Amino acid sequence: MDERRDFSHFVRGPVDGLLTLDLILVNGDCAACFNDIEAKALAIPGVEQARVNITHGRMTVVWRQDASSASVIMDQLARSGYPAQPFQPQKAEAAEAARASHLLKCLAVASFAAMNIMLLSVSVWSGGEMDITSETRDFFHGLSALIALPAAAYAGRPFFTSALTGLRARRMNMDVPISLGIVLALGMSVFETLAHREHAYFDSAMMLLAFLLFGRVLEQFVKQRTRVAAGNIAALKGAMAQRIEPDGSLVLVPVDSLAPGDEVWLLAGERAPADAVVVSGASSLDESVITGETRRREVSAGAAIYAGSLNFEGVLRLRVSKAGAASLIDDVASLVEKAAQARSHYRRLADRAARLYAPLVHTSAALTAVGWLVVGASLHDAMIYAIAVLIITCPCALALAVPAVQVVAAGRLFRAGVFLNTPEALERLSEIDTVVFDKTGTLTQPCAQVVNRLDLSEDLLAAAASLSRSSHHPLAVALAVCTAGEMIADAREVSGAGVKAMVDGQVWRLGSAAFCDIPEWAQPAPLSASVLYIRRGDAHAPVIIDQMLRPDAVAVVARLRAKGFPVAILSGDHAAAVGAVAAQLGVSDWRAGLKPAEKIAAIESMKASGRRVLMVGDGLNDAPALAAAHASMSPVCAVELAQAQADAVFLGERLGPVVEAIATARLAKRLMQQNLALSVIYNAIAAPLAVLGYVTPIIAAAAMSGSSILVTLNALRAGGTPMKAGEAASSQSPEIGAPAAAAQRGLA
């Protein structure tokens, strides 16, 4: 079949006759290869520019419109040993990058201002009362004001806008006391400068801004890296579909560019690219990704099928009914929405602290003013003392307390192969007390394995492995994925029967029992298992292929139990399959055949009995349950909707990252609480001094930077070495190894 491919969906331009394509390098984790990759790309006729981004494992190629094409470039790269996948940078990713660079600019401006004002302030302080004339002091204060006011107006915007939105929504967030503190400190300092007085707080205000922005920048970097990693994973999964053109020819197009009404071919072993209706052909579908059910469904013309269904046998002609982002099952989508809404009421630790903290600080400032007035101070002095209270208690350490821990803990989780979707994921993960697993694809491996490997002789297994590489049949593909072997050049596929080849004068066959001339295997197999037959000369055997548990599933469940977490299984699969897995894992609390709404109900009833549930699942049918649970995790091979609902996504073949994530989250929570306690202690010492009027600018500067550094140092303790980081990274199955590696590249 002569294939044409269409990558126009990904190509940008033309600008001056030049086209641009963004690529993700499949094996781009070789940092030293970039020279070679760029040289190979530039050697392709027509290519004008090629630039590898090693940090993200991506590459941008620019070529003359008339001299080359996207498919030629990709073929050439693949032939040079650097296969690449085209991708479209996502809007969300660009937005995160823009936000990061804005915050970085704010940080630069605030640090510049803080350092230069500190230069002037230190001069004033060390000048003391004697050695510095009041003119010089006023001059220095005036200069400080000239730097501080524009700098604060620019660098303070992230806080001011967030405080305003918070107030408009009648919600107290941490940015309200911060903004108020900064504005009052600057205002009072300007007033004092104009009145030729001694104390100005320009340095404190700017230092505060710089510290706080540092926290925000760290937080933003984590978010951005997560986006890049998620983008790489999505793009490497990026499937192609065979679209049937009006003239009957076939074009290979990226799934994203399919539109409703397009017709596509679905060969055996391929996944449906979009929700579609069968136009012609008949086959059986594996819908385990969508429903969790491992039994196959027979379909024929007129049947509706869902994106992600695996075509098991025949060739189907499909008409796309929904494509791209719209491709969801409607009732699942609405269930997800409802469940996610319920969870959005979750209040973050920092916000809860802010709600307690802000009124307390503002009242004590007001009481300070009143108190000083009562004992007979002037209005001016009373105001100064009140504002000093606000400045000294401005939640610098408090605002750093949580993000600093988040950044360090997220970094540790990255190394363990877990990345967080939401900032509050850590807090929610730390609070769970029950773990619920989905079965298919979560407890079991995403791809099937040979179950009776040990019963097969080496020769037979090798023959099966070699033959399987010449077939598109899903069972053969599954066999090829989980075995190692060389493809046999003259192997021939007999449609609907199997593969055969002549090797060293022997007939090798892989396929149905009749095809291999072997009696059917009589022993009962699990319902989800499939049997292939292999014949090598006179030797023959059945090859049983079934879903197997993830290698460390038993150990992980045992460890969770040992730590006191009850474990349950909620699956959409039939009872026999779930029961077998539950027995193997020693889990007594399991339910099978659940629909998405029933999974939610099961989780709601656990919630009602006061338990906080961590849901781990991968299928479309798990998505609502993931959204409803207190916290949720998905493996990297999960469907997009499930991943979007999960708090965290873990890479690799093992379940170990689930335990690591819980442990890290608990450690992080403890450190956050410690940090909050440190901030409270700091305030308990500093605030009374301010109330009594002992705080001068130099004391404010020392106290604030001291507490911020203390909190940051404490946060670093969340780093540590994650357990089994090496194991998680080294044991990826071939199918998901590439995206996982790419993701880790994005994160490293």
Add this chain to the structure above:
Amino acid sequence: MNVLVFMAPLAICLGLIGLLAFVWSLRNGQYDDVKGAAHRILSDDDLPK
């Protein structure tokens, strides 16, 4: 001490130049591929052969 009228603003201007240089480098995409920069400095394909 009148010299301070020149010296202090001059010192601040020097700092300002540093700030502008940073903003320029940020706009110029110097931080887009930090790892890449570390490796590229080792490549010698710009030497005359």
